[in-house]
Amino acid sequence: AGSPAPASPRPGLPDDPDLLLMQAGVQMRKVRSKNWKKLRYFRLQDDGMTVWHSRQIGWRAKPSSAVSISDVETVREGHESELLRSLADEFPLEQGFTVVFHGRRSNLDLVANSAEEAQIWMRGLQVLVDVVTSMDRQERLDQPGWLSDWFQRGDKNQDGRMTFREVQRLLHLMNVEMDQEYAFQLFQAADKSQSGTLEGEEFVEFYKALTKRAEVEELFENFSADGQKLTLLEFVDFLREEQKEGDRAPDLALELIDRHEPSDSGKRRHVLSMDGFLSYLCSKDGDIFNPACRPIYQDMTQPLSHYYINSSHNTYLVGDQLCGQSSLEGYIRALKRGCRCVEVDVWDGPNGEPIVYHGHTLTSRILFQDVVATVAQYAFQTSDYPVILSLENHCSLEQQEVMAHHLTEILGEQLLSTTLDGLLPIELPSPEELRRKILLKGKKSRTLEEDLEEEEEEPEQELELEAQSELEPEPQELSPRSKDKKEKKSKPMLCPSLSALVVYLKNVPFRNFTHSREHYRFYEISSFSENKAKSLVKEAGNEFVRHNTWQLSRVYPSGLRTDSSNYNPQELWNAGCQMGPSVAMNVQTAGLEMDICDGLFRQNGGCGYVLKPDFLCDTQSSFHPERPTSPFKAQTLLIQVISGQQLPKLDNTKEGSIVDPLVKVEIIGVRPDTTRQETSYVENNGFNPYWGQTLCFRVLVPELALVRFVVEDYDWKSRNDLIGQYTLPWTCMQQGYRHIHLLSRDGTSLHPASIFVHICIQE
Known part of the structure; x- marks a missing residue:
């Protein structure tokens, strides 16, 4: 009661009556177990990208938690939830629904006040999920709604205007400690109306100034003759020299300009502006993960x-x-x-x-x-x-x-x-x-x-x-x-x-490799305990490799892992175990x-x-996972860790705390290749830290190597110091200037948090 009428959905969102009703807010029960069922107030924010929920009721309720639509995978009906089915005597199933998240984050089970209300939220959430799914990463970053979320978090008195004091608070929320005089200069430059506050487009201008990427601008200017644009030939040179695109660079350049250049005139003239260049680098095209490895690209006709x-x-x-x-x-x-x-x-x-x-x-x-x-x-x-x-x-x-x-x-x-x-x-x-x-x-x-x-x-x-x-x-x-x-x-x-x-x-049952070879058939499978399998890798690594070329192996974890913790699977993958690790x-x-x-x-x-x-599929393989030798072609990996963007805080409840981020790079492969290095830390800046440091790795068996990037807080007192991470196979890594879009501990996206690197692989 007393809530103002919801605003129209922001530009880019469907004109959907369900979304308007969701913006008005409603009380629903949040269910965690048969004994934990709490009333909470849920409301879709005006940005259309965030659902806030609170213990309080009403338009002015302060959020206790938030759900980002980009983290939502799908929405399920009540009868599909075990938990809600167990409460069917208490709540009709048609009033319940489940919000399912990407990664390993727990589901959110909700019970609305009526079946009609549940349908409104299910339909509306699915509409928003479909909108986000169709967006490119950079499109999501450019959406006014994402900025609107920051604006509402910074606008403490919720009057639609932001004073400089509120901007200072916002900078802490955004994980950046900035010189007060410089911040005030940006604030004044954005305040076109000279009202002493930022509204609407003024805040957008302030944000653009805040997020200016000097390292990307420098890279752009290195290849641009006039510093204003990249001609087609200049962009082709960049793709060949830095991104290692080779003969496909001319055709690829045309595709990328058409995909990322924001101006129609630029597309017609086949030139790329600074905005288009940044869009390319932040998109899937500029991602560290090779897009050629995303679809099914391997031979699927082998045993x-x-x-x-x-x-x-x-x-x-x-x-x-x-x-x-x-x-x-x-x-x-x-x-x-x-x-x-x-x-x-x-x-x-x-x-x-x-x-x-x-x-x-x-x-x-x-x-x-x-x-x-x-x-x-x-x-x-x-x-x-x-x-x-x-x-x-x-x-x-x-x-x-x-x-x-x-x-x-x-x-x-x-x-x-x-x-x-x-x-x-x-x-x-x-x-x-x-x-x-x-x-x-x-x-x-x-x-x-x-x-x-x-x-x-x-x-x-x-x-x-x-x-x-x-x-x-x-x-x-x-x-x-x-x-x-x-x-x-x-x-x-x-x-x-x-x-x-x-x-x-x-x-x-497994007795020994000789027994398996003489008495077992290809369709028979043996199970190994975690410790037994690791011992076999060390004692008879080559025999284990050959065994796994014709028969499947399963490795189960130690029963002492009562907390369901996992063990590192790489050691067993190195021996060719398929189902085990x-x-x-x-x-x-x-x-x-x-x-x-x-x-x-x-x-x-x-x-x-x-x-x-191939060397793990050859029945006559000479490969030993503990002592790999030729004919492997060792490679050198040079990773220049350049900068980070909008790294989240570890503890959002402490407005004044700012992280001191550093980047660890780990190589996970055969034992001689497994190592890690790290950058120094940047003090008090999670918003746009700059490292500019190069790490060097020599890897003997790149075919088995994974590369893991971890961003941590230097504060050794923190018990939960991981800010974000990303892991990929060596063979799927793209060279050149690349963005790494970070994931949380549970595997969900930390968009728009990323780090910017330069990758070079040498034989």
Whole structure:
């Protein structure tokens, strides 16, 4: 009550009645659990790019938190949320909806006052998400709405005008400590009306002066004869000399001018202004990640064993593995971020229905049939390439029958239940051959040859006896609560109908590489503990490499990692392990290890499969991951860390605190290549720090190297000093002057935070 009528949506936004109603604000319940349901006031800001929510009600309510539309991936209806479904007796599902974020940030579950109100917010948010998705990075930066957000944060009394005192406060919010006299000069120059305050376009002018990029202007002037523009030939020279674009530079120059030059006359004359040049450098075209590596660009017709496979371990957990919550959301997140192997840990449940949870712990339970239904729905939303269900089967025969029924009935044609052509293959099929297929990895009572050769089905009892006598349990990670000794010794019976669904991924115990080579087949897969796999890399690295050229390997993390922390996957990738390092990725846990995993699988369309280097696919390979030797061509990487732009504060609650940023560059690869260097720090400037320092790395095996950029606060007292990060494969890195758009700890964009670098790779 008492709220003024909402303003019209800002220019560039659709003229949508839902957006106007969202700007008026509304109370909704924010739901975190069955016991945590709080009323909050939500309002779409006039910029159309931010939703603020507060404990207070009304137009003047001060925000306690904000949601940026650029961080939102999608909006789901109430019935798609486990949490909201569990509250169906309390709130009608049609009044609930879920805001899903990019990266690994937790979802936001909301309950509106009516189904109509929920629909208004769902439709409106999706409209805004679609608008942001269609924008280029630089377009987003140029949007008045983004500046409007800063204006509203700086305009403390909310009168639509900004005094110099409010500007000083804003500079602290923007993470910059500026000389007061210089700031006042910029303020006066922007105050065209000489009113002593900044309004509308005056604030835009002030911001442009504030964000002037001297280092980019200097680069521009080095190639521009008149300092006003780059002619077509001058821009071609820049692309050839600095960006290493070679013969494609002339055609590329025309494309880039057409895409980034803001003036129509400039486009017609094939020239690039300073604004167009900056637009190019800040866009995807000027990004450090090579755009040629973004779509699916690799050969997808090789055997599965030739690929790293993006996967997750304990997929059902969204917390720690002792007492965390088991949730379908874990499977949704994993599949939507490109995971192609998810773990299903199945146990006997009540009412004859198998359940999924981390055995012998206090983690919550979910129904196996719900997990299968979720996989069926989300398996191929991000990638068409095959999904592997890593089945940890602890069920009785009766409930195994139920499992087999759910798998066949729910997955239908998606489930691969026989070889592709009904014939015995000689090697694993390729991702291309298995498009849109779901494969089961688990225990199997017979060989694939016996399955295909047997014309008449054996009596069920005989198969059960065979399963009991031949099967050995797959190695399990140790549970913090030790299992009963009798249970450890018992060998489970295997249901024939479930066994028959395992085709190319039969679990077998690992003894040694000679035994595997002499007794195992290509479609059999062994699991290794984290520590065992690392020991094998050191003791028999070349044998491990050769083993992984023809058979898949799975590595699971130490059971001592009760907090679901991850381990560095690179050491196992170096030995060619496919599912091991990535399947052990607890995707709910942020940190260095997840950054590495995300960095590797950022390429190849994010399809979840990355082709290993040739020397990890050759059965006669001489490569040893601990002692790499020729014929590798070592390369030298020179990284000039030039400047940073609009780095966020670590603690937004402290207006007066300013970061002292520095940049660390880490090379993550084979042991001799793994190293890091860092710049000095810039004191009290997170807005536009300048370093201008060059770091040099000599790398022996670039094909296996990842490059990680980390921006930190020098303040050693801070326990959470990471400002932003970005990781990418060496082979996907572009040379020349490039922007690196930073990501947060949970993998979401920190737009417009970035660092500006110059990359040079020498043989």
